[in-house]
Amino acid sequence: MPKTIPGIHHVTAISGPPQPNVDFFTGLLGQRLVKKTVNFDAPDTYHLYYGDDAGSPGTILTFFPFANAGPGRAGAGMASAYAYAVPKGGFDAWMEKLASDAVDFEGPVERFGQRVITLRDPDGAPVELIETERESADALDGFHSVTLWERDLAPTAKLLTDIFGYQEQGHETIDGGERLRFAVPGDARGTVVDLMRSDAPSIGRQGAGTIHHVAFRAEDDDTQMAWREAVASAGFDVTPQIDRQYFNAIYFREPGGVLFEIATDPPGFAVDEPQETMGQDLKLPPQYESMRDRIEAVLPPLKVA
Template structure:
């Protein structure tokens, strides 16, 4: 088995309220593609919606478990508190102008590690950060820039990311009562940045609508994935068995600060059960749930998607 360094994020999974509001915001306001409409494999009476770029590449995928009656959540220590999209070179001012023209509120811009950042809110009030980059891309957003983890003590998490995953220290910034440590994966893959924040402001996190459920990192192939499992088990981390998620294999564990981490394989990808040009148009079910399709479709709320 082999392992090397983690190149960056594979996906981020969050919890939302009603699915239609969520879909309209991410495909409308943010211009993402609905790349998969399926169900929570562990609770198939709930959608699992995947958004990404046009070719559904790792590092662009944001997924949601939408619950119609979800209570509001609140980020706190031991939780991922924000994700950020990368705005390609030359497009940041255009994003601000467009949001202003559409009367969509946002905070900023502020500067973070030399890059401009604006923050808007999704329908559940969760922060959605847009960060100016020098990456050249045709799409209005070029997948993930980073994810932020709120830690009571960042040091053990930083040690995992640097000594095990291969990230390097990108510096520290302090402002408005928040200390932010930046860690950067080697290479130029999307979602290569993880920020660890610490604050003395008291907060007790609560899972619910508007919070992040887990953060998934990339393994480029199955052999690498198994290598990571062996290595992490050898270091004393409690990992799940490999779980088949239809579009990738997954292992899960809690990092030292409490955030749920996943390592997910790039293959087989999202075009394994429907053609790339038709992604997101139909409700796709894994084989174990296909016999229940009629019942599942009756339970799920109607969802209007683009033809």
Template sequence: MSLKIPGLHHVTAISGPPQANVDFYIATLLQRLVKKTVNFDDPGTYHLYYGNQQAEPGTILTFFPFDDAGPGRAGPGMASAFAYAVPQGGLNTWMMALAEADVPFDGPTERFSEQMITLTDPDGLRVELIETTRGTGLAANGDTPVDDGLHSVTLWLKQPDRTARLLTDLFGYSSTDETSEGGGTRHRFLAEGQGRGSAIDLLTSDAPSIGRQGAGTIHHVAFRARDDEEHKAWQEVLRSQGFDVTPQIDRQYFDAIYFREPGGVLFEIATDPPGFGIDEPIEALGQELKLPEQHEPLRERIERVLPPITLPKGRGR
């Protein structure tokens, strides 16, 4: 078996109160809430999953929202930003829509010959919208595009060399470009095929910052395994290279393994199957609270603890 990572599966972050998070990602960024469930290790806390209409791997952004979460801060050894892909010609539509909604953003600027804008969510998480020809191949159609999924993740590292070798020598990424940025260097790596969620940027920076997990920070970055056989093979390969890899963990909608990459960022490899339609039809995703089997007997207690969430309508829906 020739093992190569095809791209990102999802990105998981921490937020403050869930309602503001839901309002921003649905009403402002036009994502679909594809699963409303709980943190498996803390069932008194939501785990919210956003994605495209079909909840496909490579479009998924998830949050652990905490009402009392203190503010976090990105720093070395953390993922510091994620980006959504915008089809070629669609960035102007996004800028007009954001301006009309009084959502501030910076840009447009250019990075690696791609136009982009930057904004922050209610907790200060850096969100980038990058116009690209890679990914799904969707074309701008005069409306704000919503289904393009992830473009990339930025990892802020002090010493990127060992992480770069992990990406190229094990994951099958190619080093494609490098540029100076903010007193440091941004180095891009692309997965084979250059499809959805195929880019990882390694950033070194002289900006003084001590990272702190909290609201507005990325908790971990998840890569795709196409099936269970490939997933188990990745576990064996990583262990053979000296990484401290967890056992396979059943996350209901995918199986997961976790390990720290050399720069300190928590990496996950998640399987594509079984997917988010395993416990509710695709057309009804995200409408009801779904609990893992082990927490179902506690449903009444959990529902009393969780704050209510009202789902807004996305613009143009």
């Protein structure tokens, strides 16, 4: 069994119409659209991937955009937020940029000794920016963390520490709720998971503006299979390996109900197009290539800033 999960591979969320989503993430947040493909389970819908220029694990945020999606609402048993890491010295510049662009944001507030601001994407989902000590030339340095909203923190904490190799980093009580922080050692991106328990009377509902699942990294197929055995041995119902074209994936639900994925780093997003032109053309998995004309006819055109 591997010692620790290296960190977050990607986060997948649900949005409304795709163009406002593209405008927000490639425009305001300066992310690259690294892959334009379809939902492998519903090919009449896009699957959009944003990240750094290389599409590196730990920077990837993906969306299933549904034009007619009803609004969702985070609640217990769901991932409620993701946070981007703001490199050292860049936090005040972000607040100034958002203010000059007349973009509303909440904060800054302090969380575990780090400043945090929260803005909202076009579907009202929270997008957190957290001040870090990492050095990077990028305005945003991939993920800092995800927050999981749990009714009971203990079972998920046990999974993170006993199986995934996370270490508890701290505890805070804020506004009638509590937050536990866990992290894995090392300087990779996305090494932090926060568990939150809140007294807010919210019943979660999947829809536009909510997170669908959180994916953790496995360095290769052999490592992923070792994680699969470890998770299955702990009593979780884990899927077989599924080919997602740009990584292989396994899925299971953690004790609180959040859908977890473990995804391989390879082959990566340049497997079917050069890195220089990633995200420009619609890429389809082999099983849908014969349907390209029909798929392209129903997908709305997208313009990238």
